Amino acid sequence: MLNSLHIEGASWLHRMGTGWKLFALFVISLALTLIDNLPVLAGALFASLIVARSIGMKERMLWQRTKPVLLTIAFLALVNMVLLSPRDGLVILLRLPAILFFASAVTASTSLSAFIDCLTRAAMPLEKMGLLRAADLGLALGLVLRFVPEIHERYRALRDAHQARGIPVKLHRLLGPLIISTLKDADSIADAIDARGIRGQKSRH
Amino acid sequence: MSTRDLVLAALFTAIIVVLGLIPPVPLAFLPVPITAQSMGVMLAGCIIGATRGALAYVLLVVLVAVGLPVLSGGRGGLAVLMGPTAGYIFGWIVGTFVTGLLAQRLVSESQPALRQMAGFLIAGVVGGIVVVYAIGMPWLSFITGTPFDKVVTGSVVFLPGDILKAVIASLAARAVMVGYPLLPQRA
Structure with a gap:
């Protein structure tokens, strides 16, 4: 009934430690949020698709998994284009899907037990x-x-x-x-x- | 936290997940269909109280983070927690806590039925609507750059549905209060 979004595999991202993956995702998302340069954002979106492909996620699958969020982003981009400027709409149309696809790649390449191990270890200081x-x-x-x-x-x-x-x-x-x-x-x-x-x-x- | 409190929180998380599996109900007078899952904040706060309710939502967010499609419409994974509407999801935790605090203050078993329902309704509206939007809207505005006042205006379409949910949740909370009261025994 509840099938995990994990995809089995042995790609470079699968082999990377869960903590490192989450840290990298955090740094990339933060950097993309601060960057306002269109070519760089377009490059990031392209890179996110490459990363997703490298772990066996085709564009079709990405679309299926992120459809509701992507539609929300498209709507908000449209609002920004009308209210602010076409450029402001385009920025989030490049930036937010890139973050989304990187996040999907981390989710797909990490098993449930790896996530829970990582969380349990992170909670250890709180236990102390x-x-x-x-x-x-x-x-x-x-x-x-x-x-x-x-x-x-x-x-x-x-x-x-x-x-x-x-x-x-x-x-x-x-x-x-x-x-x-x-x-x-x-x-x-x-x-x-x-x-x-x-x-x-x-x-x- | 006793084992029983942990179990109650986990069972409520499971109920919230099941509410997400029920198909959304379209209503003639509302522009957006009602999902049963979004009632969970009000239900959890009013039925199992602040601490256990908030814990139930922490568990839900953890399930989303570890890649299980537990949100309505089969949504899940880190992408949802990094998207423009993530503020609402984190807002659920705080919203449930506030709903629970208010319900514990306003409602007691000895009150007449109407007074209990009014207390649950106030708790649900403040915690489940005001608090959740107060966290979700600034986040959305920050992530997308859409002006805050426009986000507020756009959110008004959801308000009638949310108030209807608060009414249904207060009816259900009162039914549980009569049948199996848990709110008075604090965690």
Whole structure:
């Protein structure tokens, strides 16, 4: 149901460390935000397409993955062209898709587990400060992914029950039962986690 | 944070993801279709409170960042978090926290039904609309260079839908308050 946007492969970007990739993406995005030179921005957009191709993402796939954001950008570029100047519209039409495609390339070349390892390591200093438990992140994300299909099934059952009784399916009628029936499981799930000692000794509070 | 609070936040994140899978509802009197997912900020704040609600949204943003298409319309990945509308997504975290704080202040179990619903409505409008837009609009204006006042004018089309969402969310929050109250037990 929830397929990761990761694309398997062994390209140079796949082999690069996750932390470095995110750092590079941050630096490139910041630089592109500050640059206002049209030829440089056009070059960056071209480079982003080359990078995407080098990890096996064709333009068609990029378009599929970024369509809603690209349409928003196109609309805002149009607004800028009318309100400000054609140049102001063109700047964001080159700059923002370039940032978007670089970001898509990082997403596609990094596996879920590599991302979560990287985040857990980044959270370690916070754990030392006593703010959170770094391992909780993986646990919580695992819980979300585990329960999405189940809650979706529950939603469909509620919808079908309404339809079977001839009651029009309205969101405001479904939300209450859906949320209550889901959250009622929290106690037994929490007990199961604590009983297995997954969060260590002092897990209760 | 107890295991139960962590589980409640994770379950709510899963509910928000499921709300994104429901097809958007077009309404005759509104220019933009209503996505059930955008109600999540108000629901999370009013039902599980400030801390757990904000945590649920931190988890959602992490899921987006690690490349899962958990947003409505199958959106996800770092591209969404670097695009012009990223301010709204980060604004959800703060918006949920504010909604939760207000709901905890304004609503208690002993109040009459109408008073509870009014409290949830105020919390949802301030946290889910005012706060989210207050973060999303300046970001959009900064990233695209579109003048701020024009961004504000353009956002007005979303306002009727957002108010309708706040009403639906307050009804749902009240239903949960009656059936399985979680808000009074703070995280």
